[in-house]
Amino acid sequence: MSTSATDHAAVVANTVAWLEKAVIGLNLCPFAKAVHVKGQIRYVVSDADTPEALLEKLMEELQYLADADPEQVDTTLLIHPRVLADFEDYNEFLDVADAALEDLQLDGELQVASFHPDYQFADTHKNDIENYTNRSPYPTLHLLREDSVERAVEAFPEAADIFEKNIATLRALGHDAWDKLLEVKG
Template identity: 40%
Template sequence: MNYIPPTPACEDVKRWLDTMVIGHNFCPFARFVRDQQRIRYVDIASDDMAEVLTGLRAEFDHLDETPKTSTTLVVLPLGWQDFEDYLLLVDVAQQSLEHWGYEGCYQLASFHPDYLFDGEPSGAASHFTNRAPHPVIHIIREAEMEQALAHHADPESIPQTNIETAESLGKKALQAQLDACKHRD
């Protein structure tokens, strides 16, 4: 495996993973793969959709060839700050995943600095469960996710627990934590 030096954006996402995702247990499975060093961070610094899709395809290939890597967090620090543009990219990425024959093998999760759940008030703290310091497309091995869910006492309760956690912490505190994850020159 080639060593890729961490970029500032990837370091931001690592801080976010530790501080918010693991720190608030928004994903009860993240600590294990982080502690086992099975997370790959890749920075695709492009605002061109075709380039991002090419990078995603390369990550699917990498995961195919490297079973030791559980998951990849694809960090998109440039050009995807508009949430609607980002959602279009995620939709095209999902279609590409299916077109490339990876449905059932990998799934995508999405995180964005301005993430909004459809149907939730824009000021709801619950949005912070999917907010990250940069736009991120998370590639997850479906088999590993199914295995993790099978060992969780009540996987259906995870979203509601996350909402309750976010609401108890409050939007102001969560925004401050998210802001603190970002690299400052």
């Protein structure tokens, strides 16, 4: 069963709203604004409903990104609302994603970052606010070019401090303000 184009549009719209309000709006990733403004983010909604089908789509998208002109497509958000809703299953799949990079001989060229509605860092409680730095509306694999990451880190001398700054930002914001920020207006 395929998700309709309308559903795909809604998934992308919700993801873009999260990107604009949280990731860019709270400056959780100081590198996101430039690629967003330039229209260099590819949004792909997968209808995969099994990890195997998602792996197939992931491999297609990794190859697509590797072959694409970075001026046109610098990064890809592979959004998969129908599979890996359980965070532990999703987290285990990240090892499969890394293996796919190696199988395609793209490790060192591309990397996969992770976002999930129930994201949880090791040694945290489920509702600790620091987990929200990686919480997205849907399970999402973020495909990045290593060269772009390196250039961004060079341009941002305090890159190593981003995680700590994000935690401080979210602690100051709090759960209620986070929820209000991401409210979906009907």
